[in-house]
Amino acid sequence: MTATVSGPAALLRAARTPEDGLHEGPRLLRRLPEGWEERPYTLFDIVPQARTIGAEIRGVDLSRPLTEALRGELDRALLEWKVLFFRSQHLAPDQQRAFARNWGELETNPLLATGSREDVVRFDKGGAAAPTFENVWHTDVTFRERPALGAVLQLREVPPFGGDTLWADMAAAYDNLPRAVRDRIDGARAVHDFIPGFDRFYGPERLAPFQDLFPPVEHPVVRRHPDTGRRTLFVNTSFTTHITGMDRDESDRLLRLLFQQAHVPEYQVRFRWQPGDIAFWDNRATQHYAVNDYGTRRRVAERVAITGDRPY
Numbered sequence: 001m002t003a004t005v006s007g008p009a010a011l012l013r014a015a016r017t018p019e020d021g022l023h024e025g026p027r028l029l030r031r032l033p034e035g036w037e038e039r040p041y042t043l044f045d046i047v048p049q050a051r052t053i054g055a056e057i058r059g060v061d062l063s064r065p066l067t068e069a070l071r072g073e074l075d076r077a078l079l080e081w082k083v084l085f086f087r088s089q090h091l092a093p094d095q096q097r098a099f100a101r102n103w104g105e106l107e108t109n110p111l112l113a114t115g116s117r118e119d120v121v122r123f124d125k126g127g128a129a130a131p132t133f134e135n136v137w138h139t140d141v142t143f144r145e146r147p148a149l150g151a152v153l154q155l156r157e158v159p160p161f162g163g164d165t166l167w168a169d170m171a172a173a174y175d176n177l178p179r180a181v182r183d184r185i186d187g188a189r190a191v192h193d194f195i196p197g198f199d200r201f202y203g204p205e206r207l208a209p210f211q212d213l214f215p216p217v218e219h220p221v222v223r224r225h226p227d228t229g230r231r232t233l234f235v236n237t238s239f240t241t242h243i244t245g246m247d248r249d250e251s252d253r254l255l256r257l258l259f260q261q262a263h264v265p266e267y268q269v270r271f272r273w274q275p276g277d278i279a280f281w282d283n284r285a286t287q288h289y290a291v292n293d294y295g296t297r298r299r300v301a302e303r304v305a306i307t308g309d310r311p312y
Helices: 067-083 093-103 170-175 179-185 204-210 246-265
Strands: 045-048 056-057 084-088 121-125 150-157 164-171 189-191 216-220 222-225 231-233 241-243 267-273 277-281 286-290 299-306
Touching: 045 067, 056 067, 067 084, 067 277, 093 150, 093 277, 093 299, 164 246, 170 231, 170 246, 170 286, 179 246, 216 222, 241 246, 277 286
Parallel strands: 056 084
Antiparallel strands: 045 056, 084 277, 121 299, 150 277, 150 299, 164 267, 164 286, 189 216, 189 241, 222 231
């Protein structure tokens, strides 16, 4: 007997993709918050590097003190593009610190190696150097009650190839979550702890003394940016351990889905470094990923971080 076909749907067998995961297809790529007035920049040229995140700033010498007007335009560019790139600045550590202090007090991090000052973190990689925060998407120091507002990173020595850094727009990541997922996480809180991010390369004897200094903290799963009001996804693989009040298996499944959002190429910008280049990013709205693909070749960077506010 020959089967009858009543319509196109009869030709398809029942099938579906998993509910939790990343799917192909177009995405909403909105760079600015709703109602934000876009205005031209008058004190420098800006060259976008991706659709929603990342812009190169041209015509600014960061070794010179910022005027109030220039600081205001750079701040607006940071809010609109989330990470700013400045080529060939070659700042001394104190000049780098002075630039960052235009946005607030500088923080120290006793868990990382320092440079010439205690608020300058130095990453000296290659050869026998121990691995640290590379090859993992993360937002800096979310294990603090007041995670960093942002950071200013300068590459002092660059390998002949590799060693790029990527940033992901976590406002775009939130915008593109399914409505059912957003309904689950709006208002939810998650626990952040420094230990998961550091026990990959430090032993218990190194970490144990810091447990009282950095106890676990709770932050919103979705935070509102204090300057733009925009919702951003605020969990990351390095430090977020579980969602408060949720069954552990359910929390793990949901966090895996949320962690994956940083991996979407449409939300990302990738920067190829040259010696003396500066990146200044908004830590409240981004995650970043340092690519360790340069083997034994040397890569030296120095970073200063700006103290932030308590997420809400």
